[in-house]
Amino acid sequence: MSDHPEAPAVPVEAFEPPYYVAVFTAVRTPDQSGYSETDARMKELVRDIPGYLGMDYAQSPGGLAITVGYFRDAEALAAWRTDVEHRAAQQRGRAEWYQRYSLHVAKVERSHGFVRTEAPQD
Template identity: 40%
Template sequence: MTQPRFAPLPALPYYAVIFTNQLADPALGYAAMADRIFALAQAQPGYLGAETTRDASGLGITVSYWSDEASILAWKQVSEHLIAQKMGIESWYAHYALRVAKVERAYSGPQERSL
């Protein structure tokens, strides 16, 4: 999966879904499903972009950006995503946290420096 490291900054406001997780050991099949779910998310109405990282200990953070809350709720109910959620809870994650935030201000740098 090749993607830009930074998602483009869309017009404000938009929503961020912040998914932090710790993989259990082993997390068999996780990488293939993560790639599939990421590709599926990109095709969803309202999807704007994502940024994701995982460290050597298995701690991962993915921030996906959405145009509105309705798009987030629709994505949560996609059947293949529901299967992945169930597998994550039952097999892959030692722990996870999900947060949804409305983004009302954003900038990037080092060129943009104002708040």
């Protein structure tokens, strides 16, 4: 949803399946007036959704932005999808901030993670 310079250096942890992901991929328009403020507000709102697990984001130098939201169940995802402020932000995004986007929603059936605990050997 943003270039998120404050993004953590680690991805969101692997959760016990099943859970849901919403993958939002976008190319933004040159005029991003008001985007940062709306993005900050959306981050505040989504944290209050019961069943919200976290979010990962990345942006390429060419402007492709990917946001992955993690939700414990379909009800949590539906609560986010239907939130009134989120719906208004979506409309503004289509009118002003996005050149194009796609949204993919999936149920995760398998999940695992890895953390290196020592420096790699040369």
